[in-house]
Amino acid sequence: MKKLITILLIGFLAIGLISLSSISDQFADAGSRKKIHFTQTITSSQDPGQGHENHQLALILSPNEGTLYDGSMTFTSSSPVQIVVLHEINPQDSKGQPTWTVDGKTVYGLSLIDSQEKSGSFEFTGAALALHSPTSKEFTSTVSVDGWIRGQPTEVIMQKIELEKEEPTSLLSRTNVPATIPMHKGIYNGNQVLYIITDGSDKEYAKKISEKQEWNVEVAPGIGNVPKDALQKIFVFKNGVKADGIYGFQNEVFSSTPSQESDYSALNSVIEVTWKKGQKEIVFESATDIIAAQEKGRIEFNETGIVLNTPQITWPDGQMKIRSDKEITDDMPYGGGQIIEINEEELTVTFVAHRGWGPDGRTIYYIVTDATPSGPAETMGVVSSPSSANLIAHSGAVDLFQFKNGIKGSGPLGFQAGIAGASLDDENYSPMWRIYLVEWNNSEQAKILETKSDIDSFRADGLLSVSIARPLNSDHIVNCPFIDPFQ
Known part of the structure; x- marks a missing residue:
């Protein structure tokens, strides 16, 4: 022309x-x-x-x-x-x-x-x-x-x-990018907890928190019906002593922290607390005190049925691991910690957001906050959450496909980026991921795959195999909330 x-x-x-x-x-x-x-x-x-x-x-x-x-x-x-x-x-x-x-x-x-x-x-x-x-x-x-x-x-x-x-390599731009997320103050046994809110099972509740923290809480219907043994409790106050809680009153109270490893879960069942008229309002410092006050008739509970994904960043005797190498690059190691900075003055935490593909091939970014079993959690530098294993056969977890060989790239195993079984806005979206491993039968025939249908097609042709990941012969679930790091 x-x-x-x-x-x-x-x-x-x-x-x-x-x-x-x-x-x-x-x-x-x-x-x-x-x-x-x-x-x-x-x-x-x-x-x-x-x-x-x-x-x-x-x-x-x-x-x-x-x-x-x-x-x-x-x-x-x-x-x-x-x-x-x-x-x-x-x-x-x-x-x-x-x-x-x-x-x-x-x-x-x-x-x-x-x-x-x-x-x-x-x-x-x-x-x-x-x-x-x-x-x-x-x-x-x-x-x-x-x-x-x-x-x-x-x-x-x-x-x-x-x-x-x-040398075939999957070259994605901005494979790893910083994601700065607002933190909230919580309480556990009289001590401060700093945590983030990434997902909620209820659309209106997620919208309310998004507006308050000026950062999107994604709607994850899939976590709304997870079994009780995969949850802990978060007490949210609708009146009482004014402070910075979700409704403008005292800070939220947690039933456990990562130090109570066998009990801890980032998934929290929301219990709204309301003071009854005529009662002297105080600041509660533990779940035990709240339950005792409810039994004495001083407060009322509303068990909302809403579940929030609230990974704890710091807790009374610990915090998530901060990377020693804080430079974010496209080829940076996947392990060694997922956090670049915890800013307690500004109440923000900066994660490394990893790039991957949604089921239809669209770009997604996700962070990693906790996992089970403890071996992979330690390798990635995140919190161990054994209770998440209760989701291994539950619809509250979604399939995430990571590549074991083939095209070199930014995936956690050193090969191409992973492909998720659900995207934001999907009815089955959840931040809790059941990991499957994709392995090419002949790595020299490997191609870059972008969609779930790509995996299914090559699997049907006998060119690759897919198997559920069981590190240390254990159920493997990872909390990887999808986020928009550019908001």
Whole structure:
């Protein structure tokens, strides 16, 4: 198409080169097509298209003659945006359809998805992909793309792909990123506990806490009916002495901490406590005192049936392990601790968020807070929670597939990133994961897999095997809440 419109204008080229140079580090060879996955933050600039001079454009995938992209994209943006997909066409074929052009000679068919949302997900096929605003106000967006390139990628990409053929490696951008999460103050036997809230079984309750802590609590219906022997209790106060608790009263009280290893669970059954009229209100310091007051008729309990995932970060005689190496890199070791910093003054904790794939191939990030048995927990540097083993055959745990061999990458065993059996917003989503191991029968035939259906297909063809992980011949459950580290 004549050199792609003489380099698409200086401003447009600059954006394209930035995108391509960044993206070029994030490809892996996946057969006849070329794989692409990346997460990138992009600031918009003036749209160079004719008639778009007062608009803003953030180019995600640059047009290149003979190239076709397809895949999925998830984005979050500082302003409402439209999704733009360009299609390579001959100018004489436009015939009244929406088009986009810089010079009037090279013309692209224009698909404009006018969702006017600040975030969303989208499946695409086309010659280019961008976010667009019909206003002149600059916007910034973070996008994650998982897809394929067909045709002739640019030379710089081809050089990178050829290099990786010598030693297959799954190259994901931002494989590990920092995730700073707000902490809450709790109480156990008169001493302070610092904890986080990542998931809740009830949508409205999760929304309420999200608004209070200004950080998303994900809805996890799957933990709402876990067996009692996988839970502990958290007492939440609806009146009484004012403080920083969930409802604005005294801090929450826990029934155990990781020091009571056989009893501890990050999954907590919420019991709301209300003082009866005429009673002298005090600050309770233990679950025993609360139960005694309820038996004497001073307070009332509301056993809500709601379950929260509230991993404890510090407790009276301990805390989660802090990594000795605090530099977060794409190839950093998986073990050795999951926390970079505990800031008790600001009440924040910074985890390493690990990148993986959801069941449909979309990018997910997760943190690791606790596990059973104790061996893997110690290796990862997280809390041991033996009670989680009670979920091994329960729907409160979901399948997570980790790779035992094949393509080298960022997974916990040193190979490609894992694939989850559920995503956020799925009815079966849970932060509690039942680990399965995927092993290629011939590692030289290994390819990068992204979806649960990929695993099923290759397994049906006899190319790989899947088995439940049983380290130390024990049931293995890991608390890996899915989060958005960029919020």
